[in-house]
Amino acid sequence: MTHAISTRSLTKKFGRREVLHGVDFTVEAGSVFGVIGPNGAGKTTTMRCLLDIIRPTSGEVRVLGKDPREGGTELRRRIGYLPGELFLEGRVTGRKLLAHYQAISGPVAPGRIDALAERLGLDLDSHTRKLSKGNKQKLGLVQAFMHDPELLVLDEPTSGLDPLVQQEFHAMMREAQHKGQTIFLSSHVLSEVQQTADTVAILRDGRIIAVESVSGLREGAVRHVRLSATGITAHDAGALLGAVPGVGHVEVLESGSGVTLTATLEGEIQPLVQALASLQLTDLVLEEPDLEESVLKMYSNPQEAAK
Amino acid sequence: MSTTLPLFRRAFFDTWRSTLGWAAGLAAATFLYLPLYPSIGGSAQMQDMIDALPAEMTKALNYDQIATGPGYTQATLYGLIGFLLMTIASVGWGAAAVGGDEESGQLELTLAHGVTRVQVVLERALSLFLRVVLLAALVFVLVRLLNDSAQLAIRPENLFGAAVLFAGLALLSGTAALCAGAVSGRRTYGLAAGAAVGVLGYVFNAVGRQSEDVEWLLNLSPYHWAYGNSPVANGADWGAAGWLWGISAALVALAALAVNRRDVGA
Incomplete structure (x- = not known):
């Protein structure tokens, strides 16, 4: 059995x-x-x-x-x-x-x-x-x-x-x-x-x-990414991150000589890390995946969850 | 681990306070009423007073037979206060047995264990039967005890028959409560059904005795089946006893069947 x-x-x-x-x-x-x-x-x-x-x-x-x-x-x-x-x-x-x-x-x-x-x-x-x-x-x-x-x-x-x-x-x-x-x-x-x-x-x-x-x-859950970098414009940073598979909700703020950026990541981390290697990072936070959030998404939107 | 009749044991022993309480009430009623017989029921003055009351009233209260020891015992103890106490006790226990247990949410957990639904109903009904029989036996013993000092002159075999009918009458209300509770899963419906059997039985008897036009009501009254011929005075109508106990058993069977067929706690 x-x-x-x-x-x-x-x-x-x-x-x-x-x-x-x-x-x-x-x-x-x-x-x-x-x-x-x-x-x-x-x-x-x-x-x-x-x-x-x-x-x-x-x-x-x-x-x-x-x-x-x-x-x-x-x-x-x-x-x-x-x-x-x-x-x-x-x-x-x-x-x-x-x-x-x-x-x-x-x-x-x-x-x-x-x-x-x-x-x-x-x-x-x-x-x-x-x-x-x-x-x-x-x-x-x-x-x-x-x-x-x-x-x-x-x-x-x-x-x-x-x-x-x-x-x-x-x-x-x-x-x-x-x-x-x-x-x-x-x-x-x-x-x-x-x-x-x-x-x-x-x-x-x-x-x-x-x-x-x-x-x-x-793996399917959403992680929140937050980073600060110098020597790059907001536009370039947004474009760079936006091209990484799984990244969404990119928001960039100019701050002093650099940028502060937040985004979400679904799926694998590796492509993101590779993209970030070219930046002059001053801070990077990659949060624990928030399962609760992804489940709540499924509660409210079963069609998308079942995709 | 196997214990014989685990559900019966719980239903019987965990309610000993309640059983004891009703036993005390019935004992108090017995000791209150019967010793008064020589000064009330048997006295000529009392008989004059009862004669002065409207005939309808004495019939309704069964006080038309109060002049003899057995008649007095029948009318006051078995017919009125004892009947009332026993019916309330039996209906309360019957309504709680399955319907009350389901409504409080406890039946669900019991049924999740290694018991069948039929077993739950039967063992709890057995506990109801045994508690009612115990109370009837207690009253039997106490009346026997007071028989001489209160000058009641009740024949033991008649008293025994009356006790069997007394228990049977209470059981009919109690099993009606158990059955309605089991069918509906609600304690209140059980209480209502049990009380209806008890009260309507009493009312049909009281009204049915008033005139020949409404005599047919007596046929619908379990109270009249049991007490129509004053068993304490004249001995039991064993056929009536058979009906009371038989219908009670049938109601238990019906309850078991109903619970076995439906969702619990839904």
Whole structure:
């Protein structure tokens, strides 16, 4: 089995409103796959289809080689799920609640729950309804990770977590991946996914508009360039930079004896560096690619993104 | 790790405070009403007062039978305050079991685990049945306890039959709430359905007893099926008990079927 998850033409209608319009994607076993998209894009609905909480209107879904509809309890025991909105009510302690979920999920190694709780800094003996949002989220994470499932489906896993705990969570994800577990996670911001995921799918209005490796996304992303040089006129500098493939938005200002220039760069750096070699540079800044910006561009303009 | 009936355990044991609260309420009602029988129900003055009330009113309240110990127990405890408390408890539990759990967002996480939807409904219904039976058993024991001191003279076999009907009547409202909650995914609809079964049953009985023209209403009243022949005094109508428990079971089955067929939390 090479695919942990695959969907084909996954469509979901609620009444007459169609929220997923034929979603196709595959998640390789052992990989970390991130889905990003604005609120209401269909991330949660997609995840619920994987767990048979919601039934697709049409299309095909395979999770760990099985149709979630037929996989039943055996399949769900092999999955760890963190819902996007976690509600834990009732007057029970975290420990008792986890014991309950332990009774209805795959086998949990002894001491595993305490170890996870300690890593995340979660007090298992306080009542769940008194927990803060972040602590409830930790409880949800322990619940999803505790039986070391083959597949983790995590809907906005870091929401409500402080940065230190987020780091710990990222470490947990890396360990899970080392153990061969597959992770499918969602977020509405890319920065969260880009640190951990191998592949990113961008979902917008119920459609996948792009599936990219994180490195591919980085190559396609826009970098901002800023430089100062002497001994050249604004016109010549503009012409020189403008001729380099991938460079756009060139703006030049005369300043004293030289020029200050800003531009954007998409694609490879090498041609730009060669062009710059002929200049008397006094300053050069080539920024980290801004993935967020390129993704936002895809959100607002899917046709161009799919070019 | 396998535990038998994990969902039942959670539904039953995590609500022990609620169960205890309703048990205390029913016990208080029993201790409040029954010891008063020798001075109220059995006294000639009280009978004169009841005779002076409009006949329609005594019929509506079932106070026409209040002069005997079993009749008094039937009318006050089983027919009124006990019925009210049991129905509220049962409807509350029934509406929360599936509909309330879905509305609060918790059902989604439960269903993402290694359980089937049918199992969730059945185990939670079992918890509802057991809690209602426990409360009915408690009232049975307390009435037996007070039988001599309050001069009620209730025959144990009649009291047992009444307890079975008492539980069955509450269960019918409770399972109606569970079913409506499961079909709609909303706690409020469950509460409304359960309350409707309880209240309409009571009202149809009260109105149906007023005249022959509206007697047909009695056939629609689960309250009348259960209590029409005053089981505490005359023994249970076991056929009626069968209907109450049978319809309750059918409503649970319907709830399981409905939840199994639809999207959850959508």
